[in-house]
Amino acid sequence: MSPAQARQRFRGGARVPTAGWCRGWTQANLIAVPKSLRYDLLLFAHHNPRACPVLDVGEPGTWSTALFTGDLRTDLPGYRLYRDGAAVADLGEVVGEWREDLVPFLIGCSFTFERALLAAGVPVRHLEQGTNVPMYRTSVPCEAAGRLSGPLVVSMRPVPARLVRTAVQVSGRYPMVHGSPVHIGEPTVIGIRDLASPDFGDPVEVRDGEVPLFWACGVTPQAAIMASGVEYAIGHLPGHMAIMDVRDDDYRVP
Amino acid sequence: MSPAQARQRFRGGARVPTAGWCRGWTQANLIAVPKSLRYDLLLFAHHNPRACPVLDVGEPGTWSTALFTGDLRTDLPGYRLYRDGAAVADLGEVVGEWREDLVPFLIGCSFTFERALLAAGVPVRHLEQGTNVPMYRTSVPCEAAGRLSGPLVVSMRPVPARLVRTAVQVSGRYPMVHGSPVHIGEPTVIGIRDLASPDFGDPVEVRDGEVPLFWACGVTPQAAIMASGVEYAIGHLPGHMAIMDVRDDDYRVP
Numbered sequence: 047m048s049p050a051q052a053r054q055r056f057r058g059g060a061r062v063p064t065a066g067w068c069r070g071w072t073q074a075n076l077i078a079v080p081k082s083l084r085y086d087l088l089l090f091a092h093h094n095p096r097a098c099p100v101l102d103v104g105e106p107g108t109w110s111t112a113l114f115t116g117d118l119r120t121d122l123p124g125y126r127l128y129r130d131g132a133a134v135a136d137l138g139e140v141v142g143e144w145r146e147d148l149v150p151f152l153i154g155c156s157f158t159f160e161r162a163l164l165a166a167g168v169p170v171r172h173l174e175q176g177t178n179v180p181m182y183r184t185s186v187p188c189e190a191a192g193r194l195s196g197p198l199v200v201s202m203r204p205v206p207a208r209l210v211r212t213a214v215q216v217s218g219r220y221p222m223v224h225g226s227p228v229h230i231g232e233p234t235v236i237g238i239r240d241l242a243s244p245d246f247g248d249p250v251e252v253r254d255g256e257v258p259l260f261w262a263c264g265v266t267p268q269a270a271i272m273a274s275g276v277e278y279a280i281g282h283l284p285g286h287m288a289i290m291d292v293r294d295d296d297y298r299v300p
Numbered sequence: 301m302s303p304a305q306a307r308q309r310f311r312g313g314a315r316v317p318t319a320g321w322c323r324g325w326t327q328a329n330l331i332a333v334p335k336s337l338r339y340d341l342l343l344f345a346h347h348n349p350r351a352c353p354v355l356d357v358g359e360p361g362t363w364s365t366a367l368f369t370g371d372l373r374t375d376l377p378g379y380r381l382y383r384d385g386a387a388v389a390d391l392g393e394v395v396g397e398w399r400e401d402l403v404p405f406l407i408g409c410s411f412t413f414e415r416a417l418l419a420a421g422v423p424v425r426h427l428e429q430g431t432n433v434p435m436y437r438t439s440v441p442c443e444a445a446g447r448l449s450g451p452l453v454v455s456m457r458p459v460p461a462r463l464v465r466t467a468v469q470v471s472g473r474y475p476m477v478h479g480s481p482v483h484i485g486e487p488t489v490i491g492i493r494d495l496a497s498p499d500f501g502d503p504v505e506v507r508d509g510e511v512p513l514f515w516a517c518g519v520t521p522q523a524a525i526m527a528s529g530v531e532y533a534i535g536h537l538p539g540h541m542a543i544m545d546v547r548d549d550d551y552r553v554p
Contacts, residue, residue, distance in 0.1 A: 085339040088346065092354060100346060 049289040053121035061123050061138055063178035063247070063285040065170075069161050072223070072294050073287035074101050074114070075153040075264030076122060077271070078280045081106045084149040086192030090270060091153070093189035097198055097266035099154035099222045101290070107146040113290050114152060119144045124283030126268065131275035140280050148280065153264040154223035155287055156201050158294045159216065166216045168209050171250040178285035179203070180244035181263050185237025186228075188266060196270030199263040200228060202241065204256040213259055222297045229260040236260065246284035303543040307375035315377050315392055317432035317501070317539040323415050326477070326548055327541035328355050328368070329407040329518030330376060331525070332534045335360045338403040340446030344524060345407070347443035351452055351520035353408035353476045355544070361400040368406060368544050373398045378537030380522065385529035394534050402534065407518040408477035409541055410455050412548045413470065420470045422463050425504040432539035433457070434498035435517050439491025440482075442520060450524030454482060454514040456495065458506040467513055476551045483514040490514065500538035 047055075049071050052064075064073055079087050084106075091098035102111040109118040120139045127135040127143055137143070157179075160170050172179045179201045186198040205213045210230060218226035229236050241258060242249045246265055252258060268281040282288060301309075303325050306318075318327055333341050338360075345352035356365040363372040374393040381389040381397055391397070411433075414424050426433045433455045440452040459467045464484060472480035483490050495512060496503045500519055506512060522535040536542060 085342065088339065088342050089357060092342065092346070092357075103343060103346075 049291055050116070052289050053116040056123040057117070057120045059138060061286070064123060064287045064289060065157055065160070065179055065285065066173050068289050070294055072290045072292045072297065073155045073157045074290050075155055075267070076118060076150060076280070076282040076288050077153060077267040078118070078148040078150040079276065080145070080278055081147040081149055083193065083276060086194045087151060087267065089191035090188070090194040090267070091151070093191050094266065096224060096228060097188065097262040098264065099224065100151060101154050101222070102152040104150040106149050109144060109150065111150065111152060113292050114288055115291050118150050118288065122282050122286055122288050124286035126281045126283050128271050128276060128279040128281065130277055131272050133272065136283055143280060145278065152288060152290065153267060154297070155264050156217070156224045156261045157287065158223035158297055159220040161294060162216050162219070163213060166212050168205055168213045168216065171204055172248065175250055177250065178247035180241070180249050181246035181265055181284055182238045183245045183269055188270065193276070194270045194274050196266070196273035198228070199246070199266040199269050200236070200260040201263045202258050202260050204250065204252040205259050207255055207257050210257050210259065217261065219299055220297050221299060224262045227259045228262045231257055233258060303545055304370070306543050307370040310377040311371070311374045313392060315540070318377060318541045318543060319411055319414070319433055319539065320427050322543050324548055326544045326546045326551065327409045327411045328544050329409055329521070330372060330404060330534070330536040330542050331407060331521040332372070332402040332404040333530065334399070334532055335401040335403055337447065337530060340448045341405060341521065343445035344442070344448040344521070345405070347445050348520065350478060350482060351442065351516040352518065353478065354405060355408050355476070356406040358404040360403050363398060363404065365404065365406060367546050368542055372404050372542065376536050376540055376542050378540035380535045380537050382525050382530060382533040382535065384531055385526050387526065390537055397534060399532065405521070406542060406544065407521060408551070409518050410471070410478045410515045411541065412477035412551055413474040415548055416470050416473070417467060420466050422459055422467045422470065425458055426502065429504055431504065432501035434495070434503050435500035435519055435538055436492045437499045437523055442524065447530070448524045448528050450520070450527035452482070453500070453517040453520040453523050454490070455517045456512050456514050458504065458510040459513050461509055461511050464511050464513065471515065473553055474551050475553060478516045481513045482516045485511055487512060
């Protein structure tokens with residue numbers, strides 16, 4: 047399925063996590079903030095490049111970018127609306143909510159290297175289960191920028207111990223979409239108490255002999271929106287990504 | 301000499317190019333713009349990472365940053381003042397010119413990898429000559445951002461043909477301070493007509509058997525300030541850099 051076809055499905059009402067969709071095409075996190083906050087967000091992304099790699103930025107009030115030619119207001123399968131730092135609604139489209147001063151940022155997503163993980167023989171549990179990837183707020187603070195601060199958010203994939211090295215190497219070849227894991231092993235070290243209760247997405251089974259690997263996650267800006275009490279913002283519903291018009295391989299380094 | 305000692309010398313009036321100063325300590329380009337332009341500048345840097353790697357950013361109206369603990373208004377050996385896109389004065393200090401709404405950006409500089417070039421046996425001609433590095437406006441356009449557009453500026457170092465590969469590899473280990481060359485060889489390909497007439501800095505001798513190597517240069521934002529008619533900005537005098545409190549090795553990748 048092409049990105050345009052997938053976006054048409056989402057525009058038509060399909061509301062599903064996008065892991066595994068349009069294999070080979072890059073997926074991205076959306077965060078749209080008022081123009082008055084766009085500098086702080088861009089600086090926050092600069093200060094926290096592992097979590098917030100900026101793939102593209104739109105002009106105020108617009109809903110497409112060079113690398114996403116669809117309609118950012120309708121072509122994702124789910125949205126989350128924030129007011130005064132609180133998530134106030136999950137929506138299927140946000141045409142009425144897309145204020146004229148909103149500036150959309152598209153942030154890299156670790157789904158981008160999942161095809162490469164599979165090709166290297168590393169299983170991806172949430173794809174096997176057909177669920178959303180589990181994501182967690184950590185106790186690791188991001189570097190603040192202006193009004194924005196908040197915790198690092200991570201995604202988790204359990205990997206058989208003998209394949210941890212491979213998973214590190216393969217994901218490390220995609221530095222613009224979170225790169226190698228930020229943490230490997232014991233979840234409590236980064237403040238995660240219970241793997242079975244993710245803050246976003248769905249839990250996945252961790253089998254005997256598997257190690258949890260944690261990657262920086264592009265939901266981190268949404269956690270900062272909440273922690274910083276931002277007056278208005280629109281994000282994607284975690285795991286329900288923007289499917290871009292660029293290929294995963296465009297973000298691979300040699 | 302420590303960065304603090306060098307900054308004291310510049311504060312005291314020394315007005316010299318900084319190539320070769322404080323070997324091992326990172327040098328940076330300064331560009332300070334009105335707060336109203338800071339988003340465009342940060343986005344311009346994001347769009348043109350080879351030329352404009354952002355090492356640090358200050359708060360509006362301040363004159364030091366986490367990585368530069370001196371006084372940005374006095375502790376560089378030379379400044380260039382811009383009004384309405386024109387360079388209107390070269391100054392030894394800018395205390396009176398440092399408006400309350402100015403936001404200082406520190407941008408990586410290729411001087412950072414010169415020590416590594418020398419250690420690898422690659423000669424650095426402007427250091428041998430004791431002059432400023434030659435810099436040129438090219439015909440290569442940067443990617444625009446908001447009000448900012450302009451040409452890529454490059455620095456040039458002539459390298460013996462048998463050492464070109466080494467120079468590429470060594471500088472490539474410093475991606476945050478321009479990395480490997482953007483062009484190797486024939487200057488006219490990137491719109492440079494006469495190597496003997498640089499747009500900034502001093503000409504250097506290119507000997508028989510040497511190849512000119514061109515690196516993206518942190519003067520690029522100043523070229524954009526000019527090309528875009530920005531109402532007010534302060535840059536360093538090209539080649540007269542901010543000497544930072546971080547080490548060259550901090551920007552080296554394995």
